[in-house]
Amino acid sequence: MLRRLSLAVAGGLLxxxxxxxxxxxxxxxxSGGGGDDKITLGFSQVGAESGWRTANxxxxxxxxxxxxxxxxxxxxxxxxxNQIKAIRNFITQRVDVIAFSPVVExxxxxxxxxxxxxxxxxILTDRAIDDPDTSLYKxxxxxxFVEEGKKAGDWLVKEYEGKTDPVNIVELxxxxxxxxxxxxxxxxxxxxxxxxxxxxVASQTGQFTRTDGKAVMETFLKSQPKIDVLYAHxxxxxxxxxxxxxxxxxxxxxxxxIITVDAVKDGMTALSxxxxxxxVECSPLLGPQLMDLVKKVxxxxxxxxxxxxxxxxxxxxxxxxxLADRKY
Amino acid sequence: xxxTALLRHRLFWPIAVLVVLLxxxxxxxxxxxxxxxxxxxxxxxxxxxxxxxxxxVLVALGMTLVISTGGxxxxxxxxxxxxxxxxxxxxxxxSNPDSxxxxxxxxxxxxxxxxxxGLWNGFLVAVLGIQPIIATLILMVxxxxxAQLITDGQILNVxxxxxxxxxxxxxxxxxxxxxIAAAAVALTVAVTRRTALGLLLESVGGSPTASRLAxxxxxxxxxxxxxxxxxxxxxxxxxxxxxxxxxxxxxxxNLIELNAILAVVxxxxxxxxxxxxxxxxxxxxxIITTLDITAVSVGxxxxxxxxxxxxxxxxxxxxxxxxxxxxxFGRFSAKRTVPA
Numbered sequence: 001m002l003r004r005l006s007l008a009v010a011g012g013l014l015x016x017x018x019x020x021x022x023x024x025x026x027x028x029x030x031s032g033g034g035g036d037d038k039i040t041l042g043f044s045q046v047g048a049e050s051g052w053r054t055a056n057x058x059x060x061x062x063x064x065x066x067x068x069x070x071x072x073x074x075x076x077x078x079x080x081x082n083q084i085k086a087i088r089n090f091i092t093q094r095v096d097v098i099a100f101s102p103v104v105e106x107x108x109x110x111x112x113x114x115x116x117x118x119x120x121x122x123i124l125t126d127r128a129i130d131d132p133d134t135s136l137y138k139x140x141x142x143x144x145f146v147e148e149g150k151k152a153g154d155w156l157v158k159e160y161e162g163k164t165d166p167v168n169i170v171e172l173x174x175x176x177x178x179x180x181x182x183x184x185x186x187x188x189x190x191x192x193x194x195x196x197x198x199x200x201v202a203s204q205t206g207q208f209t210r211t212d213g214k215a216v217m218e219t220f221l222k223s224q225p226k227i228d229v230l231y232a233h234x235x236x237x238x239x240x241x242x243x244x245x246x247x248x249x250x251x252x253x254x255x256x257x258i259i260t261v262d263a264v265k266d267g268m269t270a271l272s273x274x275x276x277x278x279x280v281e282c283s284p285l286l287g288p289q290l291m292d293l294v295k296k297v298x299x300x301x302x303x304x305x306x307x308x309x310x311x312x313x314x315x316x317x318x319x320x321x322x323l324a325d326r327k328y
Numbered sequence: 329x330x331x332t333a334l335l336r337h338r339l340f341w342p343i344a345v346l347v348v349l350l351x352x353x354x355x356x357x358x359x360x361x362x363x364x365x366x367x368x369x370x371x372x373x374x375x376x377x378x379x380x381x382x383x384x385v386l387v388a389l390g391m392t393l394v395i396s397t398g399g400x401x402x403x404x405x406x407x408x409x410x411x412x413x414x415x416x417x418x419x420x421x422x423s424n425p426d427s428x429x430x431x432x433x434x435x436x437x438x439x440x441x442x443x444x445x446g447l448w449n450g451f452l453v454a455v456l457g458i459q460p461i462i463a464t465l466i467l468m469v470x471x472x473x474x475a476q477l478i479t480d481g482q483i484l485n486v487x488x489x490x491x492x493x494x495x496x497x498x499x500x501x502x503x504x505x506x507x508i509a510a511a512a513v514a515l516t517v518a519v520t521r522r523t524a525l526g527l528l529l530e531s532v533g534g535s536p537t538a539s540r541l542a543x544x545x546x547x548x549x550x551x552x553x554x555x556x557x558x559x560x561x562x563x564x565x566x567x568x569x570x571x572x573x574x575x576x577x578x579x580x581x582n583l584i585e586l587n588a589i590l591a592v593v594x595x596x597x598x599x600x601x602x603x604x605x606x607x608x609x610x611x612x613x614x615i616i617t618t619l620d621i622t623a624v625s626v627g628x629x630x631x632x633x634x635x636x637x638x639x640x641x642x643x644x645x646x647x648x649x650x651x652x653x654x655x656x657f658g659r660f661s662a663k664r665t666v667p668a
Contacts, residue, residue: 048481048578057481077472078578176630204623205630209579210483210572215380216624222373223357223625236483240572243496249366266485 039298040070041291042090044100046127047078050208050236051264055328056101056126056284063287069294078175080104084111091118097294099123104177105130112136121297125290127179134305138297141290141307143282145180149187151280151313152231152259156192159257159277164197170220171203172213172232172241180282181205184233184261201227206237213237217244232260235267235279242275253277263314265326271319279319281311284328338596341647342611345640349618356626369498373621381617382505383408383564385610387584388591389516390557392609395592397553398533398601399453399460404561404588406471407445408581411438411562412569413478416486425488435494439562445471446558450551464554468585475577484575495570505567512560517606526604529553533601587616594644615644 041064048054057073064071072095076083080103090098091114098120102108108129115122116136126142160167169192174181185203192198202220206213213236220227221244230245232238238260242252252258252275260267263281270276286309296303314322334340353360353373363372387404394401415438422430445467452463497504520526528549531539536546561581569575593599594615595608619637628636646652 048476051483054482173630176633202624202627203630204627205633207579209576210574211568211576211579214572215620218376219373219621219624222359222376223627243572247366247496248371266483 038068038070039097039294040072040093040095041294042072042074042087042093042095042098043125044074044076044083044086044090044098046076046083046101046103048075050234050262051266051328052234052262052282052284055264056286058328059285059287060125060290061287063291067288067291067295069291076103078103080107087111087115091115091120094118095120097121097123097297099125099290099294101126102129102179105179105182106177109133109136123290123293123297125286126284139293139303139305139307141286141293141309143309143311145183145282146187146190148180148261148280148282148311149184149189150191151187152184152261152278153188153191155259155278155280155313156198156229156231157195160197167198167228168201168224168226169198169229169231170217170224170227171200172206172216172230172237173203174205174208174233174237176205178208180261181208181233188231206232206240208234208237210236210240213240214244215240217241218247221245221248221250227256230256230258232258235260235262235264235270235276238276239266239270242270264328265323268314268319268323268326271314271316272323274316277316279314281313283309283311285309338605339608339611341644342594342596342608342615344647345644346611346615346618349615349622349640353622353625360625365501369501370503373625375503377614377618377621378506379503380621381614382503382509383567383581384584384587384591384613384617385509386512386560386564386567387557387581387588388595388609388613389512389606390553390560391585391588392592392595392597392604392606393516393520393529393553394460394557395589395597395599396529396533396601396604397550398536399550399553400589400599401449401464401554401557402461402585403445403449403464403467403471404557404564405581405584406468406475407442407558407561408565408568408584409475409575409577410445410471410478411442411565412580413475413484413575413577414438414441415491415566416484416569416575417478419486419488419491420484422488425486426490428490431488431490435491435566438566439559442558442562442565443555446555447551449558450554453554454547454550472577475575475580479575479577481577486573486575488573491570492573493570495567496573505571508563508567512563513606513610516556520606525549530602530604533604588613590641591616594641594648596648 043060045057046053061071074086076086083100083103087098087100088111098115109131112122122137124137124140128140173185201224204216206216213232230241232241238258245252245256250256258276259278260276261280261282263279267276267279271279293303360373363370363374390404391401415434418434418437419425419431449464449467452458453460493504495505499507520529528544531544532546532549540546565580568580591612592609594612595605597604597608619640623633623636
């Protein structure tokens with residue numbers, strides 16, 4: 001514990017000096033010279049906003065190491081400007097391949113054009129961009145968020161099959177403008193619109209965080225006379241909402257049915273305790289697939305424009321079975 | 329009471345906006361003002377506002393003192409993240425996280441660390457003479473890194489009944505976080521208005537040099553306000569993390585410095601230093617929280633929430649501006665001496 005703390009303090013000082021220096025000292029360490037055959041991959045991560053993201057980062061770092069790829073990792077801390085800066089740095093360092101998870105969908109044209117002009121292939125991971133020019137990137141590997149929303153909707157339709165009473169749904173959206181938020185909302189809405197008994201009575205952003213999920217749910221519980229179902233775009237917001245529901249004297253999973261997306265360990269634990277009713281998996285472990293694609297791109301092989309990660313869904317019973325092996 | 333005097337009161341417009349916000353909630357949800365007893369604690373939208381305001385009130389209090397000396401503290405959000413992260417890390421290491429004593433020690437340790445950060449800020453500003461915005465920017469950026477290192481970039485979960493009380497608990501049916509904020513307000517008022525300290529603060533903010541020549545130890549006072557701000561931010565961080573029993577070093581206190589500065593400005597304290605209003609800052613913090621809750625409860629679409637908040641704040645700021653009022657409302661009065 002003390003070691004970790006002193007590490008933290010040391011790290012803080014290091015960061016402080018980085019602020020002061022702001023230099024690109026490591027620009028020379030890129031493999032631009034081509035002295036060795038090691039592929040250099042510049043990766044810009046969204047941030048560390050959730051357990052999911054952390055598992056995603058770990059998977060990429062570990063699989064890069066085992067694939068013998070030199071990884072330059074940069075954390076954008078949830079800000080697009082940081083990410084654009086990181087990509088520009090990768091271009092100056094002349095990395096072999098750039099991969100990144102876009103913080104938001106729009107505004108990538110200019111910087112990706114720069115990468116293209118520099119002849120550096122770009123791979124999108126986990127989140128898409130909305131630029132019509134698909135030549136800006138080689139491929140997009142990640143989950144199909146629309147499909148995730150549809151899976152959530154499918155479960156709901158099945159759960160209320162044969163019933164005619166109206167079902168009031170509240171939705172906790174992810175960060176506004178982020179692809180998973182937009183698509184999970186659209187996919188879900190697409191499935192439930194077939195039946196008029198389903199009604200989304202309120203839909204607000206919980207910023208993908210537990211605190212905001214709790215705060216928004218607290219307000220929903222007071223402003224909505226009747227809530228049957230909660231659909232949260234990730235586990236963390238769902239977990240926050242569970243606390244709000246409990247504080248309101250209701251039983252999560254029983255009085256209000258809860259569907260979330262992600263299937264991180266905390267969420268799976270709540271699912272196994274029947275506080276959540278259904279989780280659509282969104283697997284963060286795309287590192288090995290990504291490294292494979294990086295190698296193929298570097299070899300000049302053609303790769304598909306869209307690569308899907310393998311995913312499933314979980315009920316409480318299934319959660320109990322796999323919970324012990326859940327790494328993230 | 330004289331109506332014009334009331335209209336001219338510094339806090340008239342903030343109070344008016346708060347009343348309008350609360351009233352508009354009533355239109356959309358008719359049980360907005362209902363307060364019930366739920367599982368032995370108060371439950372209702374107004375209670376939510378009090379509870380949710382607590383962290384921002386604490387941070388805004390510290391910010392008011394800092395701003396009154398002509399400074400600014402951008403690092404409060406990061407300090408919040410660090411205190412929550414450290415508390416959750418230490419509680420995770422406790423053999424029995426449900427016993428009160430050790431948890432109190434942990435809370436004390438987290439606040440003590442924040443005091444050190446406050447001293448650091450004060451040292452940079454008062455001793456090294458670095459501009460406050462730059463001096464505190466260092467800790468704002470580096471501090472979040474420290475918090476991330478403490479939590480290893482993960483969300484740290486804790487299961488500790490005593491710790492939960494800080495942010496989500498109730499004492500005699502009243503939210504503990506509200507009681508903490510109220511105590512902090514009372515302490516600040518007592519220290520600044522019952523002693524000469526408030527006067528000294530305003531004098532340092534007005535002119536540090538003149539104050540020093542008048543025999544006021546400006547340096548010591550400047551350091552002190554940053555320590556105050558960091559300590560309050562630390563407590564706010566504990567409330568924030570205890571509320572959801574986890575430390576999220578990325579989201580905790582993110583951008584709260586701007587909300588706190590806004591609260592202080594709404595409350596009528598000038599950013600240039602000098603006179604300050606604690607009641608105004610508290611009111612500002614409550615308005616911002618009410619605005620957040622209103623946006624959700626009224627059902628403002630997600631895409632337009634920020635615009636909605638901005639419009640309310642702009643209206644409030646314009647209403648507070650005497651020049652603006654004279655230009656706009658002056659036209660409706662009988663006098664037409666003002667050239668078009």
